[in-house]
Structures are given as structure tokens and as C-alpha cells.
Amino acid sequence: MAVNGLSNLETRHFINNEFVESSAKETITIRSPYDDSIVGTIPVADEHVVDAAVSAARKAYETGPWCTFTSAQRAKCMLKLADLIEQKTDELAKLEAASMGQPVAVAKGAIIPTCVASIRYYAGYADKIAGESYKEEDGFYKIVQYEPIGVCAGIAAWNATLVFVAWKIAPALAAGNTFVFKASEKSPFGPLVVAPFFKEAGFPPGVVNFISGGGSTGALLAAHMDIDKISFTGSGMTGRKIQDAAIKSNMKKVTLELGGKSPSIIFADAELENALKNNAEGLLLNSGQLCAAATRVFVHSSIAPTFIEGLKARFEAASSTMGDDPAVPTTALGPLADKKQLDRVTSYLESGKTESGAELVTGGGQIGEKGCFVQPTIFLNPKSDAKILREEIFGPVLTIRSFETEDEAVELANDTSYGLSAAIYTASMSRALRVATKLKVGTLAINASYFPDAQTPFGGYKQSGTGRESGKAGLEAYLQAKTIKINMGV
Ligand code: NAD
Numbered sequence: 001m002a003v004n005g006l007s008n009l010e011t012r013h014f015i016n017n018e019f020v021e022s023s024a025k026e027t028i029t030i031r032s033p034y035d036d037s038i039v040g041t042i043p044v045a046d047e048h049v050v051d052a053a054v055s056a057a058r059k060a061y062e063t064g065p066w067c068t069f070t071s072a073q074r075a076k077c078m079l080k081l082a083d084l085i086e087q088k089t090d091e092l093a094k095l096e097a098a099s100m101g102q103p104v105a106v107a108k109g110a111i112i113p114t115c116v117a118s119i120r121y122y123a124g125y126a127d128k129i130a131g132e133s134y135k136e137e138d139g140f141y142k143i144v145q146y147e148p149i150g151v152c153a154g155i156a157a158w159n160a161t162l163v164f165v166a167w168k169i170a171p172a173l174a175a176g177n178t179f180v181f182k183a184s185e186k187s188p189f190g191p192l193v194v195a196p197f198f199k200e201a202g203f204p205p206g207v208v209n210f211i212s213g214g215g216s217t218g219a220l221l222a223a224h225m226d227i228d229k230i231s232f233t234g235s236g237m238t239g240r241k242i243q244d245a246a247i248k249s250n251m252k253k254v255t256l257e258l259g260g261k262s263p264s265i266i267f268a269d270a271e272l273e274n275a276l277k278n279n280a281e282g283l284l285l286n287s288g289q290l291c292a293a294a295t296r297v298f299v300h301s302s303i304a305p306t307f308i309e310g311l312k313a314r315f316e317a318a319s320s321t322m323g324d325d326p327a328v329p330t331t332a333l334g335p336l337a338d339k340k341q342l343d344r345v346t347s348y349l350e351s352g353k354t355e356s357g358a359e360l361v362t363g364g365g366q367i368g369e370k371g372c373f374v375q376p377t378i379f380l381n382p383k384s385d386a387k388i389l390r391e392e393i394f395g396p397v398l399t400i401r402s403f404e405t406e407d408e409a410v411e412l413a414n415d416t417s418y419g420l421s422a423a424i425y426t427a428s429m430s431r432a433l434r435v436a437t438k439l440k441v442g443t444l445a446i447n448a449s450y451f452p453d454a455q456t457p458f459g460g461y462k463q464s465g466t467g468r469e470s471g472k473a474g475l476e477a478y479l480q481a482k483t484i485k486i487n488m489g490v
Contacts, residue, residue: 282449
């Protein structure tokens with residue numbers, strides 16, 4: 001298949017280190033959110049395809065050459081894989097632009113480098129998975145060793161597909177697991193380009209398998225009796241279904257990376273230009289389609305008018321640049337991922353304008369008639385139960401409210417069912433750390449918008465998920481402890 005000038009693109013499932021035909025007839029067509037043209041079609045993996053992928057991963061885990069690989073061999077394959085992905089950066093970026101409208105500048109500047117860095121980071125961990133021992137004091141010498149979990153699966157969202165490939169598959173491989181990955185049906189092509197790199201990098205057949213499909217394929221994975229662990233990135237609604245399916249099937253271990261409604265608190269002593277720059281760029285990167293985006297802004301009343309004017313100007317400047325092809329290297333802001341996402345975001349804009357009690361400061365509508373572009377939008381002072389304040393929108397939309405005291409800012413920031421991320425802007429580091437400790441969030445930036453990195457854990461408090469990806473915690477999520485006790489009296 002050819003995608004926007006990229007020829008010979010494979011769209012079949014990748015199982016046992018080969019692209020294979022699908023038994024199922026169902027397909028999903030992906031349309032460009034820039035011009036609505038057809039980008040390509042993927043087969044939907046049915047029960048038979050899912051079973052084939054899982055049994056390939058099981059065989060590779062139990063009896064394949066993979067179980068004899070030393071940790072150094074695993075690391076060597078992973079480092080080669082990272083190089084191969086890095087070399088294909090241009091093509092991968094074009095595919096993200098074509099399928100879900102992510103500007104190539106964003107894919108090349110942030111997403112693919114984060115993917116590559118994460119794979120290299122976990123390659124470094126492969127031969128450093130140590131255990132513990134306890135000398136005899138109660139008749140037993142004790143050993144704790146950390147072992148892989150087995151056959152793991154990953155189901156991903158579409159907004160940073162290759163980051164999810166790395167965050168899920170790389171720690172699993174470093175720990176010695178095998179994997180079945182399903183990308184989002186909105187951005188399925190990048191992982192299919194990456195799939196044969198696993199073979200080229202030296203991973204034996206069955207170690208990593210890629211299948212395509214939508215919710216029905218994801219549900220088959222979540223309910224599968226032979227998958228030992230599943231890691232999911234996506235909405236809270238789907239996350240609940242996955243947790244439920246895991247409990248009702250084989251109690252597979254579950255990591256959930258879900259949505260957010262993250263606060264940004266700007267104190268009166270904050271460096272204003274820095275706060276404006278980060279609140280604007282942090283939200284608008286990927287057109288607001290970032291789980292950690294700070295969408296609830298709380299600003300001290302003494303600087304609120306100046307801050308709101310400044311942010312409005314930046315949003316309007318950004319809006320005036322939107323509408324360009326995300327495949328063009330100079331395009332900074334792309335469309336939303338597809339028509340469904342456009343409908344979702346515009347319905348929140350309508351709710352904001354008609355029932356939230358908020359003042360529309362700027363934006364509030366679609367840009368042009370072609371493509372899925374939405375104006376960067378600010379709502380001021382929504383009611384405390386407004387949908388635009390309570391629910392994740394996943395578009396370039398934020399709310400602003402002012403506060404008087406530090407305690408009030410903390411209370412407002414924590415008044416949400418989510419807890420993924422936060423940002424604090426202040427010149428006082430003691431205040432920043434005091435507030436950071438009180439915020440119920442898994443990740444937080446001081447005087448910056450939050451962006452994940454390879455070394456530190458990423459994940460949420462409350463309904464933003466369970467478990468962590470990235471960092472050492474992301475590796476531990478693919479290991480299980482085994483305790484061995486030796487009777488020293490025998
Ligand atoms: P989604 O829940 O609609 O879909 C995510 C994935 O789940 C897709 O691959 C989809 O095919 C699959 N799926 C759908 N129904 C399923 C089912 N019943 N069983 C199993 N799988 C199923 O989410 P989305 O629209 O793709 O992504 C946006 C959401 O992802 C937002 O809420 C965003 O905040 C969240 N997100 C979270 C993180 C994080 O790391 N915390 C990162 C990015 C995105």
C-alpha cells in the first residue's frame with residue numbers, strides 16, 4: 001500500500017517475525033484529518049489472529065531461543081532496534097502526519113526522540129535487574145529474584161503512538177517478557193513500519209508481535225486467558241472495561257495510563273513571560289491532544305487580567321497559523337486526529353458556550369471547513385460543575401479561574417477526579433515544593449509545562465490510572481518477585 005508517497009507500506013499483522021494475512025474480512029479505513037483523503041486501510045484482528053499472536057508470544061517465551069538469551073543479548077538487540085527506528089525518523093513522522101495529523105515537526109522534535117531514548121534507557125537496564133538476599137537469622141537463608149511476567153500485551157492511544165511502543169515494549173523486553181501490541185486504529189502505520197526492525201535487530205520469532213484493529217481487537221486482548229499482563233493507554237472509560245475484562249478472565253496484571261484534567265497554578269511572583277509561554281505551548285503542542293496538558297489554569301487575582309490578556313494574544317497568534325498541512329516541516333500546529341475527535345471537542349465548545357456559565361475569552365469554533373482544525377480556546381470562570389471544567393476534552397481548550405490564597409489554589413487544583421500532572425509557576429522554591437507535596441498528582445513541573453522523559457516514572461493518581469510507565473518504575477511493572485527460602489538446618 002502507498003501512503004502519501006510512501007510506497008510498499010505493509011498493513012498486515014506482524015506475527016512470528018512475518019507479515020501474515022488476516023483471516024477476518026473486516027477492515028478499518030483511516031482518513032486524513034487534514035483533507036479527508038483516504039490514507040490507508042488496516043485489517044481488523046479477530047479471535048483467530050489474536051490467538052495466533054498470543055500463541056506465538058507464548059511459544060517464544062516458554063521454549064524459543066528468547067528464553068536462553070542473556071541480558072546482554074537482549075540489550076544488544078534493543079540498542080540496534082533504537083538505531084533502526086532513529087534512522088527511519090522521517091518516514092515515521094510522515095506517517096503520523098498522514099494518519100492523525102501530528103505535525104512532522106512534533107513527531108521529529110518530541111515523539112520519535114522520546115521513543116528512541118526510552119528504548120536505549122531500558123536497554124541499559126537489561127543486565128542490571130538485581131535481586132536481594134537475606135543472611136540466615138531464623139533458620140532460613142532468603143533470596144528474592146525478579147522474573148519476567150510472561151506474555152504481555154499493550155493497547156495504545158493515538159496521540160504519541162511510538163512513545164507508547166517504547167514505554168510498553170522496551171521495559172517488557174529488558175525484563176525478558178514477550179509482547180503483543182495493538183496500536184490505535186487512528187494511528188496504526190508507524191508500529192507496522194517498526195515491526196520488521198525487531199526481526200532485523202535480532203529478536204527471535206514471536207518475541208514481539210503487532211496486530212491491528214479497534215475496540216473489538218483490544219477487548220479480545222483484555223479478555224484473553226493466556227496473556228499475563230496488559231498495559232493500556234487511553235480513556236478512563238475503556239480503561240475500566242479493560243480492568244473488568246482482566247478480572248473476569250485470568251486476573252492478568254493491569255497497568256492503566258488514562259486521562260487527565262491537569263491544573264496549572266500561577267502565583268503572583270511568577271515570571272510572567274515564562275508562565276505565558278509554557279501555558280500556551282504546553283497546551284497547544286499536539287493541538288491539545290496530550291494527556292498531561294494543563295487544561296485548568298488557576299492564576300493569582302493580582303496578575304489575572306494581565307495573564308489572561310497575554311494568553312489570549314498567544315492563543316490568537318497560534319490560531320492564525322493553523323490550517324496548514326502537518327506534513328510540511330514548518331507546520332507547528334496540526335488538526336485534531338479525526339472527525340470523531342473533532343465532533344467530541346466541538347461538542348465541548350458548545351457546552352462551554354451555552355451551559356457552563358463561563359465567559360468565552362477567545363476561540364470557540366472550528367477553523368475553516370476543510371480538515372479537523374479547532375481554534376485554541378479559553379473559557380473564563382466556568383461553574384464548578386461545568387462539563388468543560390470536570391471532563392477531559394483532549395483538544396486545545398482550557399479554563400481559567402483566579403484565586404486569592406495558596407490554600408485556595410491547592411483546593412481548586414485538587415478538585416478533580418483526575419491526578420495525572422500539574423504545573424506550578426512561582427519565584428519561591430519553598431512555596432513550589434510545599435504546593436507540590438499537597439497536589440494529588442503523579443507528575444509535576446515547576447516553572448515549566450510537564451513533558452515526560454525516559455528516566456522518570458509517568459502515571460497518575462486517582463482516576464488517571466494505576467501503575468507507572470517510563471523510568472525504573474516502568475521496568476518494575478514487567479517484573480515479579482520470587483522469594484526462595486533455604487532451610488539452613490539441612
Ligand atoms: P480510547 O480509550 O478510545 O482508545 C484507546 C485504545 O483502546 C485504542 O487502541 C482502542 O482501539 C482501544 N479500545 C477501544 N475500546 C476498547 C475495549 N473495549 N477494549 C479494549 N481496547 C479498546 O482512547 P483514545 O481516544 O485512543 O485516547 C485518548 C485518551 O488517552 C485520553 O483520555 C488521553 O488522556 C489518554 N492518554 C493517556 C496517556 C497517559 O499516559 N496517561 C497518554 C496518552 C493518552
